[in-house]
Amino acid sequence: MYSIFPIMNTGNHAQGVALSGQKLEIPCTIVMPKGTPSIKVKNVSHLGAKVVLHGNDFDEAKIECARLAEAYGLTFVPPYDDPLVIAGQGTIGMEILKQIPEADDLDGIFTAIGGGGLASGVSAYVKRIGNPKTKVVGVETHDGDAMERSLGQGERVTLSEVGPFSDGTAVKIVGAEPFRICRELLDGVVKVDTDEICAAIKDVFEETRSITEPAGALALAGLKRYITNNKLLGSQKRFVAVISGANMNFDRLRFVAERAELGEGREALLSVEIPERSGSFIALHGIIHPRATTEFIYRYNDPERAQVFMSFKLSTTHREKEVSDLLASLEKQGMQGSDISDDELAKSHARYMIGGRVNVPNERLFRFGKE
Structure with missing residues (x-):
């Protein structure tokens, strides 16, 4: 033994x-x-x-x-940087081509990339044994893009740090063998952010009632981004996204639900500065109405100006124009607004730290720590 x-x-x-x-x-x-x-x-x-x-x-x-x-003196079984492990992961490509009727018409397969074993294995099978016309596209996060950087520089690149949200693909340097294969056979890499991953998790749940982990939904998020970037919505193209993990802690679902609407472009998060006087909230609501407000954060901050973070459902599919028109309407009413929907620092931290510059007599601030 x-x-x-x-x-x-x-x-x-x-x-x-x-x-x-x-x-x-x-x-x-x-x-x-x-x-x-x-x-x-x-x-x-x-x-x-x-x-x-x-x-x-x-x-x-x-x-x-x-x-x-x-x-x-034990045997080491690597998760991706080994030809046999890569071959095993490549059987996913074989199963896809066997299960899909008229596989010759399959336009692309999207896979998550961490160390690169899955992407290289699927690429090797599809390109060498299956249909070389079928594209194989890897998907990484913006804060975990070791493969894209490595392919761009022609050698493996080590990241100084990796974002933790998609923990299943949080690798600083891709495997040597996966990199060699991907450099030759992979058709490209698409990058997505946290909100897009959350939206993909929601898509999988609504379609199958299954809950994936962030890395598991990474390929679907990349497929959606690819379709948007190449204006393929409504086309007859056929794609497959490999859902590759369901190891989701239950307590993470709240964060996923909160960010999914932003990832789908159905919600906007604004930072708005309004006059600190009676009637300002009503005026602000009047500009946003009839859109549904999903979050409203306010804390006494300054005797002259109030800082508000608010998110709301968008009423059209033309996100940029709708938000731009709203910001213009706010300015006409003497309010200064900023769209912070794509600001990770604001979404993760600033929205929970609003206020604090003015002392309120009956307010106490406590800090709990452990020595």
Whole structure:
């Protein structure tokens, strides 16, 4: 008997190895970053594997895994940087072409990219065995675009940091073998933001009543972005997005629901400065009405001007024009508005920190900490 030490943070590879070890009666130890969602850790543990949490990200966990494998003479099963693992992930491409009638008419397949195993495997099968005319497009986040940067520079690039939302693809450097294959066969990379991923999670839920994790919905978000960028909505093009993970902690759903409408372009978030006097709120509401207000944040801030964050449903599909017209209407009423729908800092932090420049006699500010 011997142990296998795979490292990963996507959840699927760890669960696959743990299940294989269980069936073959081979003890497995899985090394994951400390910030791995609890649902992934629990699922791997339930399959009988030992879980070691180490490091703050995938790459730190990988170093610890290599150390353990060398120290104890164990077999290391990488999550993506291995020809056999890539071939296994490439069978997804085979299944897609087998399951879709008239596969020769399939225009493209979209896959998430973390370390690059899935994208390289699907590319290899589709281009070499299937239909080379079918495009294979990888999808990354704006704050986790190691593959796109590597392809652009012709060599693997190491990111200084990676955004944590799509934790299943949060890799600082892609695998050497996946990069070699993707450089030759991948047709391109599309990048998306957090809101677009949340909108894709909502799309999957509404269509199938299934809940994906952020990395699992990454390909669909990229497909939607690709269609928008290339003005293909309503065309007869046929695409497939690979949904590749459902390891979602329940408590993350609130954040996803909050950001999905922004990702779909159905909602706008504005920062508005209005006169701090009676009637200003009513005047502001009159400009927004009859649109449904979904969020209104105000706190006493300044004796002359009030700062308000508000979000509301858009009433048309022409987002830019509608928001521009609203901002013009606000200006006519002596109000200064800014569209902060695409400002990640404002959406994640500033909207919850509004106010605070003027002392209010009956207000107390507390800070809780742990030594």
